[in-house]
Amino acid sequence: MRAHAPAPAHSPSRSLALAVLAGAMLMTVLDGSIVTVAMPAVQTSLGFTPAGLSWVVNAYLIAFGALLLLAGRLGDLIGRRRMFLAGTAVFTGASLLAAVAASPGLLIAARFLQGAGSAMSSAVGLGILVTLFTEPRERARAIAVFSFTGAAGASLGQVLGGLLTDALSWHWIFFINLPIGAATLALAVRALPADRGLGLRAGADALGALLVTAGLTTGIYAVVRIQEHGAASVHTLGPGALSLALLAGFLVRQRRAATPLMPLRILRSRAVAGANLVQLLMVAALFAFQILVALYLQQVRGYDATATGLAMLPAALVIGAVSLGGAARLIARFGERAVLLTGITLLIGVLGLLTRLPVHASYAVDLLPVMLLAAGFGLALPALTALGMSGADEADAGLASGLFNTTQQIGMALGVAVLSTLAAARTEALDAAGRSAAEALTGGYRLAFAVGTGLLVAALAVAATVLRTPAKAANTEVSIAA
Secondary structure (H helix, E strand, C coil), rough: CCCCCCCCCCCCHHHHHHHHHHHHHHHHHHHHHHHHHHHHHHHHHHCCHHHCCCHHHHHHHHHHHHHHHHHHHHHHHHHHHHHHHHHHHHHHHHHHHHCCCCCHHHHHHHHHHHHHHHHHHHHHHHHHHHHHHHHHHHHHHHHHHHHHHHHHHHHHHHHHHHHHHHCCCCCCHHCCCHHHHHHHHHHHHCCCCCCCCCEEEHHCHHHHHHHHHHHHHHHHHHHHCCHCCCCCCCCHHHHHHHHHHHHHHHHHHHCCCCCCCCCHHHHHHHCCCCCCHHHHHHHHHHHHHHHHHHHHHHCCHHHHCCHHHHHHHHHHCCCCCHHCCHHHHHHHCHHHHHHHHHHHHHHHHHHHCCCCCCCCCCHHHHHHHHHHCCCCHHHEHHHHHHHHCEEEEECHHHHHHHHHHHHHHHHHHHHHHHHHHHHHHHHHHHCCCCCCCCHHHHHHHHHHHHHHHHHHHHHHHHHHHHCCCHHHHHHHCCCCCC
């Protein structure tokens, strides 16, 4: 069995490698959010039906979420650098295809390929990072930089998407990926350490790969159908039941396979299992917050796409200031668990304040404080990422990275589908009761924010009871155990 070559303790290219990994993550996150503000222009240009338009987002989401786990494990087997380069190349090529798409079918196919490429590069990003930065303090700083790109990129994407769509055309939200992708590939070849991987014989479980990919695909498909058909519809329950059966079959297969795709030992780690559950709850609440606040600003307050992005920009700025400026030092002094609990507490304040959002909200009084409290995400995500990766050894770093990203995508899909459905149902009830359109919409959003607050309280409880900061002695080991 072949092992990954250890990263040099003080490689001069590590800063460049971190920039490459963070840049790739930023490109992925931007692509996920930049599309949302351009949807009306895409619909008008290509003649999408209202139902068909949702698949511009869903096709990307399904491919991304379903392939992350498989891509992470394959990165461990064939080499994480090789997987990262291949994924970036696929994403960049698919972006060109999306930019020149002249029909709905071609754009949806290109978005699916973009999702696949994003999964391939994102799944191994954390795995590469934790093998490059082994000293606890520098690893905390590196994870803070990496986490910032994910936490703040979505808000930046909304601003950039609005500007590009208004100033040029929707095609440029995809064209912009071409120079970024080309630069990322060129720098990655130079900066990322070469690794041979464990070899396919160490985990080439074809049946397991088929089961988990099919299970995640049908599961995410079921989730994204909730908004259109409702949670109790056969269109949702059928794929949902099939997904559970396929994933159960995958777990059985992993217990029996001689070379499992996902060794179940990784789930025995308290840190890995607990961090992934906390992330699922936290991301479900916060991604829905981002979408619903944007809808409130546009549908109730009458903001355009650019103004909406600018209104949410303070959240990205404070997240960046905290994650880059203080999170690593706070983690080094107080430990990951304490910083995570503090961050989640601040985020509970974010959604808690929004449960009282008025129809005629003042931005300075009612919304700006919420954006500033989003700094809690800049504390919570780096700490949670460090805890989640601390339970995986080097051989499983890519798998742990893929698993962590998978739960993030599932949380995003669940949060948007469930909370948006609850908001829509509440809006319909208030509208039927004779409330104005603005009052009905605001009432629906308040209910969604209340449920999101409950999800964050649950995340806080899990973090407090399940997660523990790794021991200081363990942190000195030159391994993935952090």
